[in-house]
Amino acid sequence: MSDKALAVRGVVFNWLGRGCAIIITFFLTPYLVSKLGDESYGLWSMVMAFTSYYAMADMGLRGAGVKYIAQYLAVKDYESVNKVFVTSLAVYALIGAVILVIVGIASVILPYTIDLGNHSIREMQWVIFLTGATMATRMLSQVYGAALSAMQRHDITNIVAVAMQLFQAVAVVAALLGGYGLWGMAVATFTVTLTGQLLRTAFSYWLLPELSISTQYFDKQMLKQVFRFSGVNVMANTAARLLVYGGGLIVGYMWGPAMVLFYTIPESITQKTSQLGSAITQVIDPLASRLNAQKNKSAMLELMVLPPRLLTVSSLSLAIFFAFFGGSVIRQWMGPQYVEQMTPVLCVLAVARALKMSTGGLQAVLRSMAKLRVIAIAAMLEICITLVFGLTGVWYWGPIGMAYAILIAQFLVGLLFVPAATCKALDLPIRRFYLDVWPPSLAALLPPLCVAFLLDYFWAPGRLLELAVVCGLILVTAGISAFFICVPRNRRSDILVSLTFRSPVKPA
Template sequence: MSDSKSTKKLAIHGVLFNWIGRVASFLISFVLTPVLVRGLGDESYGVWSLLMTLTTYYALADLGLRGAGVKYISQYAATKDWDNVNKVLVTCLGLFLLFAACLVPVVSLIAWRMPFHLNAEHVGLAAIRLVIVLTGATVVLGIPGQAFAAVLAATKRFDLSNALAVIAQLTQSVLLIFVVWRGGGIVEMAQVTLLVSVLAQVSRIVLAKVALPQAHFSIQWLDGEMAGRLIRFGILNVVQGVGRLVSKSAGTVLVGFILGPVQVTYFSIAESLTKKSSELSRSICSVLMPVASQFDAQERHDDLKRMLLIGTSVLAALGAGLAIVFIVLGDTLISLWIGARYVGTTFPILCVLSISLVITTASNGLRSILRGTNRMRLLAGLGICEAVMTLALGVGLLNGYGLDGMPYAILITQFVVSGVVLPYATCKAIDLPIGKYLARGIFPGLSAAVPMLLFLTGATAYVPPTNLVHLVIHGGIALIILGCGVLFICFEEDTRSAILTSIPLPFLGANRR
């Protein structure tokens, strides 16, 4: 098999396995959220959501080294330079251990000071402190495991990484439901989260060795020059990562500190839908990054541009399809899923966030391409702009318009950064005409979602869903129509055939070799 065909097959398999993992994650979260909301109550669930959101910022302590590890492991593996692969892996692991140790006093300080700033009437300071310590310990112990997660991503073993993620999340969700059913609170939930995380990290080490048999975890591979290279890449990566984290989680944090934990619940219901569904785009983007790094190392520039256009069209279709589902079915979904009393406040937020979802999803592939080709200064600059705009607009609109202002702050930021500046800058960086990007990337993707829109509006008008089963049927058929649109509009014949032969369903064709 040629290198080009092998890369295409690995990329397609990676996307398929990632989608399986993301869909499973979404379904688990879909079942878990109403159980926690009803079991904990609005205030306790709001505190839990806020603290879980804050843990995402702890991830910045790795200084972007996971992305650096993926980039350089995939780059050196493409040229079979196993000595440098081992240098990257062991040096990453050493730096992760150092950064994890530095995070311990930060967690302690946050646990001591932050509870005083939460307006929680029925959740004690001691409980909040203990949850912060436990979730902080989860992150600290998980940081070294990112070196092994980088191995799985760089070697494109998304089957292993997603199997582990689904098993871990399913186990954690079952235990959380059991805790709430037994009358436990957020402290017991944090203990469960820590336990499952430790077991997952041990499993990840074993899987990394399976994925990369050439790996040798010896201190002789610890290299100062490689550490400098990784940190330089990682610092720029983490700067742009700040912008992504702020855009994804600043809403919950700002709402919590400005309006209080109860309002967090209303906002987080809408945000959880768009955030979890946006994970589907990561199933594509996590594959694009190592493949882009491989193409860049092999100077396959035409293949890189072709991958960008195909990835953008698929992501645009995915974002548009998800937005259509949430806007057309969102009010019914919230009513049947969480409760009718949440619809009036949450549904308008969901509609605005859905429009933002289209913009961010369509442009997510561009970030992966830039990261894989080491355009980190550009990404870092965009990340800073994104963070500043989201925070400034969020504070201003929350104080001026209340809870309804936050989703508009996110939408305006994403339109400017992800919808205008990022596409223009990326096309210029890789010498791709912006007109070609729109004509062969954005427009085919949006066109692929039109049949789905026509079906869903007609179906809900003539057969409105009255329960979750009907809702799932409507949404499922709509997504199948979207998938067909993507398959026949966004992909060329050779790629379409490769996708069909990668799906283990015998009825798709007799000759599948």
């Protein structure tokens, strides 16, 4: 199957995977809050946020693995593929061991720095250690996930992901019903993570039998090449994790664990829904690397326009839904007592996520061209702006202050800096980029905006099922609108053929 067909199918399967994750989170989160209480749920959110930063220890190797494995697969250089694979795997093994040492130390110290409420220090030490060990386990098979992404086998990746999400939901509920609390949740999460990583490992060898873990493929030159690229990914990943988890930590330390809930719930909603857009960006990364390896500049220029259009329409359509119905979602999902404080945070974060997602395709183009300095500058700007405005905003205004800080960072970096830098790299006038992307995108948003207004005026849905139907109607309208307004006519037939093509997928 062609690269374009694989890309389209990858987006569809990514959407299915993200959709299932949203549904699972939608039903599981209220249960966790009601079972644990605001304070215990806030503690769990803080622990998960803190231990999630262990994932930055991969030093961006997964992104480098996707780029270089896809690049060498495009020219059928399997020896270089194995060099990337084995070299990365050796580094991941070392990182995993280091993380276990660090998490052991953190599990002893961290519980003494947090208000634990009714939880014992020993219990929280085990929770922190197990969640950190979960991150270490993920390290050991990141390279296998990179191989699947490089082959554009997002169907396999998402099938495994959905199965593990369902498994984890069942395991977590069983742990709470059994009275095991946060400790049981940590054990369940670790067990599911280990199972998922083993499945991804097995599928990687099945789909790419040329893979080998022979020590002869460990290559110092390849190590330098991978680290040169991955070093910038560390900064980008730091910025991304600061957006996802940093706000909860800052709110928790400044306002206490009970207030974390008022930020992390809206953040969780926007994070999960924005993953519908990341379904496109994950496909763009290996595709851009292949096109760059093939010196296909015209296709690269097309990647600068079409993905940003689709990402802008999809993410802003969700922002429209939250602007009209966010309060109803919070009321029916979490309870009326959360509406006043959570709804503004939800709306601001939805717009910030939309600005972030609108440049996802551009960053993929920059990565494929190895424009590492630009990506590093963007990441540093994002981190600094978010921290400066976030610390100040949370101090004075609480959770909403962090949401505004993220919005400011995304406006300056996502809407201005990244497009300008990408246009310069491809010798495209910035004015042409904005005219090619934003007028069609905004025009495609008019139909879903009208649908949201009419539904709010004539229906005013209140129940969760009704709200889900409304969200679906808005997104379907946005999808149809984007298909006819944002997608060029010659690409529409390519998309339709890709969705109905039935021959087996074989990696290039």
